[in-house]
Amino acid sequence: MKNQWITFFTGKVLVKVEGQGIERFINEMTRSKIAVWQVKRMGEQTFTFYLSLNDLHNFRRAVRKFGCRVTFLRGQGSPFLWKRALKNSGFLLGGISFFVMILLLSNMVWGISIKGASPQTQYEIEKQLQEMGIKKGKFQFSIPDVESIQRELSNRMNNITWVGVELKGTTYHFQVVEKNEPETAEEIGARNLVAEQKAVIKEVFVEEGMPMVEVNDHVQKGQLLVSGLIGKEDQEKKEAVSAKGVIRGEVWYITKVELPLETDFEVFSGDEKVKHYISFGKFRLPIWGWGKIDYKKSIDEQDEHKLKFLKWELPLTYTEKTVREKEDVTRKYSRKEAVITAKELARNNLKAELPEDAEVTGEKILHEQIENGKVRLNVHFKVIEDIAVGQPIIQGD
Structure with a gap:
């Protein structure tokens, strides 16, 4: 008896x-090596048996030598199934189209649910999701995984403490925890304003307290700028208040920086x-993007998504592989270019x-040196x- 799987694919005839x-x-x-099996006697002069479709031509040539009447009852196997399918090609194409349509619809985004957010925050989240390409009608395998969505959304939104992302079927569910920042009045006790560092005073604006310095005065670190004790000079006991104001001064910084004249890196x-x-x-199974990639240096990125059919997850995975070419680059600076770049870096x-409100008004190179292939600057x-910082007024001062 021939192998059933082989005969199914090659076809057989009763x-x-x-x-x-x-x-x-x-x-x-049998002598002509024409295989037959399941031979049955149906009468004194009648037999039935199965014959391989590949041996049909040799069978017809052999039967001419004998005075026998041959009737082909039915064909079985994939060639005959395919022939029947072609006769009913409309049903076949309809079935394939239906399966493909359900498969595609099962892997699209049909809902976005956001819970735990105020209307304003929900609007902002929806806007961010639109910019990230997460919206109804998009294919799930063209959208980043839920961990990447959660990380990106957390980086974009400053008014949420935590966001959970879950994909259920064709709907993305977002659970949001907003930041709770109650506005509390800052209670500041009696204090002076003193210099945080050595400077030359350029602007004096006092909201509350008594100014102790003027424009162009040189002050040292810790020097009193605005007194929190107010009252007449001859008054023994003065009122202690919380000094408030902005004292802007010119401060000096020296920054050291070094920069290689020649750098190798990949881009x-x-x-x-x-x-x-x-x-x-x-x-x-490759479905798009054929051909050999002949980059000398490259980096691969793979994005995998499980395919689903309705609510069931199929043992199929859609993989998008991106191969980016890299190349070695040597960056060289002349002395002049290196100094300019180093100043910018400093x-x-x-x-x-x-x-944020500080303003750089001047710069000067104090020391310039090139050594061991590097330029070193002191700017x-x-x-x-x-420069004003608060200093509490201690009772008895």
């Missing part, structure tokens, strides 16, 4: 043979190729440490900033 000398005819087929060339696969276990480093900066 044959009825009638006439005299059928036994000699079957023996002749993306801007050229990239995207491949799409449908994976089943370790087997990968300025940016200083600004990162200064308050002097003039900065105008608020």
